[in-house]
Amino acid sequence: MYRETQIIEDRSTVSPTGVDLEGADLVINVGPQHPATHGVLHLVIAxxxxxxxxxxxxxxxxxxxxxxxxxxxxxxxxxxVTSRMDYLSSHINNHGCALCVEKGLQLEVPARAQVIRVLMDELTRLASHQLWWGAMAMDVGALTPFFLAFREREMINDIMEETCGARLTMNYMVPGGVMVDIHPDFQRRVKEFITHFKNKIDEYDELVTGNVIFQNRTKNVGYISKEDAISYGMSGPSARGSGVQCDIRKLYPYEVYDKVKFDEIIETDGDSFARYMVRMKEMRQSLSIVEQLIDNIPEGDFQAKTKAVLKLPKGEFYSRVETARGDFGVYIxxxxxxxxxxxxxxxxxxxxxxxxxxMARGGKIGDLVAIMxxxxxxxxxxxx
Amino acid sequence: MTTEELKIKISELLPSVTFEEDGQWLNVIADAKDWLPFANSLRDHPELHFDYLFCLTCVDWKTHLTMVYHFESTQHRHIVVVKSKLDRNKPEIETVSHIWRTADFHEREVYELFGVNFLNHPDLRLLILPEGWEGKNPLRKDFEDPVNMVKL
Known part of the structure; x- marks a missing residue:
């Protein structure tokens, strides 16, 4: 059932008949079923x-x-269950939970598992950013990028399917390491993907980033300052577009993130285009991390020995990981x-x-999808 | 700032607080009635400068409720956890949504899931749950729902 909102009440006081055209506010509903909301999100816009x-x-x-x-x-x-939350970064969600349980058990994860975990995280981040890129371009009116992005994303999904047994909700991370060892074909296929994607990402830039229409749609749109972004608790690429330093992988490195070379991408413009650029550059960084690690997976166990039934000691545990969307925390x-x-x-x-x-207040209705x-x-x- | 320095600074701001150190971060236990001025000083004190509220939640301990706030300073990179005990039958605490704007949504979430009344909140309504759920607080330990809840 529809929920009464403040806006609707405001409107009824302005115009009891609902047809007062002079200075009347228009209230429109976007969603819950709307392609631009990317899911069942309902926005009431005045x-x-x-x-x-x-x-x-x-x-x-x-x-x-x-x-x-x-x-x-x-x-x-x-x-x-946590794979079903952020289904585009399900590996990283699982990772955060596994880290939190390991923190409670004071469990050391084998080196091989750590590297596999980071590899999977970065592949997930790539897949997530690819989907975002296609969907984002589709939101502002370009249909082709969606198909291009899915072509590359499919390769990652196939790699995931081979090793984890699932394409979207992988459930591959367990307390103590990963569930099974990587598929014998894993390294070859990831390398294939790297060589393939390196050219394609330049194509992405040519097709969309440099496009004048795209830049006009996203520049100076949805501005948010650094202070406001922090106050709203924003994190991840969205906050880094406003110049906030918030990459958990850099600030509080977990697994082998302190041993690989990558840059934290920060843009200072704070508009939609800045946030777009952060993700585009992050894809290159993720690709570089995967490249550094794929030939350096140490030999050994993929899982630490744990008891069949896990019991955490009395206390509170909090772990933070960087998903494709930002600072994901698990508080047990x-x-x-x-x-x-x-x-x-x-x-x-x-x-x-x-x-x-x-971000949207004072802007035009047409810009809302570019902000979202x-x-x-x-x-x-x-x-x- | 190290934990010891944080302890000294925070007890200067509010002498009545107590500390717990067994966790990952410094836990500060403050009284609910001192919360608003204390929150303001946590945010505005130049040496503390806790500007990033990254987690706001509540825990039902059956005898009482506990509000838990996780703060980080993006400038100094120190983290503190502030806890405040609330009466389970009449849980009330001042809102901090004007200090950290992220608290607006998070407090609405805690309001519907735990029934905590945030005083002076600009827009305290249900956020996630559909209408008709006012007064039922699903994340409380004694919540029973024979229809929607599957016991595992």
Whole structure:
């Protein structure tokens, strides 16, 4: 059922008949079923002519109460649910949860597992950014990039399928390492992908980044300052477009991120184009990380020896990882049992979305999709 | 700033706080009625400068509720966890959504899932749950829903 909003009430006071054209506000609903919202997100937008006065997100269409569900799942089981949150970075979600459990158990992860984990994370980031790039270009009216992006993304999905057994919800990270060893063909296929994608990413730039129409649509649109971005709790590429230094991989390195060379991409313009550029440059960085590691996977175990039933000691554990969307946090409160007493997932999309109103206000309705596109929203990540 | 320095600075700001150090980060336990001025000084003190509220949540301990705020300073890179005990039957705490704007959404989430009343919040309504869920707080430990909940 439709939820009453503040905006609707405002409108009824302005014009009781609803047909007052002079200075009347127009309220339109975008979603929950709308291609530009990339999922079931419902936006109620108050307009004055073409100018946006307010954007109000209505959430919860796919709220599954994952936090409550996890309270009755064991420390091995709950990781599988988290793949269903940010389904484009499911590896990294699993990784964050595995890190948190390992922190509680004080478990050392074998070197081989650490490298495999980072490789998988970066491949996931690439796949996620590719999908974002295609969808973003489609939002502003270019259809071809969507097909190009899916061509490359398909290669990564095939690699994932071969090693993890699934294409989207991989559930490959477990406490202590990874579930199975990599497929014998893994290294060859990743190298194939690297050589293929290196040329293609230049094609991406030629096709979209340098395009005048695209630049006109995204430059000076959806500006947010550095201070506001921090205050809204933004993270990931969306915040780095405003000059916020927030890459968890650099600030609090986990696994082997302190041993590989990569740059934290920061743009200072704070508009949609800056956020776009951050992701484009990040793809090259991820590619470089994969390149550095693919020939240097150490021999050894892929999983540390753990007990069949995991019990975390009494206490609180928090782990942070950098997903394709930003700072993902897992907060476990343990009472010493086999299930968490309380678990909280700090999802990057939730905070990033809260800044949408601030960014879109005063802009034109046509720019809204260009702003939303560069926020890279994944709705299950927001609703949880 | 190291943990010891943080402790000294924070106890200068609010002498009534107590500390817990067994966790990953310094835990500060503050009283709910001192929260607003304390939050303001955490944000504005030049040496503390906690400008990034990266996690805001609540825990139901059956006897009471605990608000948990995770703060980080993007300038000094120190982290602190602030906790505040609330009465379970009438949980009330001042909003901080005007200090950290991210708290606006997060407090609405805690309001519907735990029933915490954030005083002076500009727009305290349900965010995730559909209408008709006012007063039912699914993340409380005693919540029962025979229809929608599958016990595992």
């Amino acid at each position: 307009l004055n002519g073409e100018t946006i006065k307010k954007v109000e997100p209505h959430l919860g269409y796919i709220h599954r109460s994952i936090e409550k569900m996890c309270e009755s799942l064991s420390y091995r089981q709950f990781i599988y 409160i343990s009472e010493g049992g086999t299930t968490p007493y309380r678990i909280k997932f700090r999802s990057p999309g939730f905070s990033n979305l809260s800044a949408l109103d601030h 596109g560069t926020l890279d929203l994944v709705i299950p990540d927001i609703d949880r």
